[in-house]
Amino acid sequence: MPELPEVETIITRLKQGTSSHPPLEGHVVESVQVTWARSVSKPDPVSLQKVLIGQQVLDVRRRGKFLHFPLSQGHFIAHLRMSGDMRMEPRLDSTGKALPLQAYDRVVLNFESPWRLAFSNIRKFGRVWYVTDPLEVLGDLGPEPLSETFSADQLFLMLQRHNRQIKPLLMDQHFIAGLGNIYTDESLFRAKIHPLRRSNTLSESEAKRLHAAIRETLQDGIRKNGASLDWIYRGGDFQNYFQVYQRTGENCPNCSATIQKTVVGQRGTHYCPTCQPAPEMSNKG
């Protein structure tokens, strides 16, 4: 569930600090705890624990749905997948004793300072990496949808290169980075495009509409600090502004037709049958 806006919200908190913790930048790793070995994608957990010690966090970034932490040597990268959080919190109580971890903390960086960074992940799908070259993990990602250089013309050309159902294509991180199920449904609704349309049948004006819809939807999500659907993600408000996602059977906010739910690319898919007209049969998969 954490998609671009949720990850952006987490990254901003870590980057800037909050009333309850300082910014992450500058802290130096003293020790590493791994409570679920499969959370470590690369290298192996023991090597990860060794190589991170003594490393300083130099920056806090987001790329697609990835959290990216350049270190004094190499890069620490994390992906939350279905559920999860990255928390900065105190690691010692008032007597200097180590505070216990929370139930779903999978990988924890303890700093030389009294703080720690906890990667929590209920469903255990999340992964972390330590790599020398960040492109080893991030290299195949599509463009950042909110980048200034990502244009409607570019999106149109990208869509032309594929003959795929538009929804799974938008969720393909190699095509464009950061959209998940929620923001894809909301973007397609806003652009008035049916989720089963073939990508190369979209006109230039439809591509332009989709480009604007994706950016507006993501920006709205960021403005609301993401969507708190999953019990693990807290503080977001965007779930109160969904127009179709999880609104099956309710009235479309545009035309008051009944919002439909179907399955596209193995994902629950919500849309308005009137505002998002179905493609011709010959265009379907």
Added chain:
DNA sequence: CATCAACCCTGAGAGC
């Protein structure tokens, strides 16, 4: 190349 099933997981919610 495009599609799809299976897989990795847990907790919520439905049904009994």
Added chain:
DNA sequence: TGCTCTCAGGGTTGAT
């Protein structure tokens, strides 16, 4: 109340 079953979702892998 408490058990069992189904579902949700991001991304990878292997088959068609």
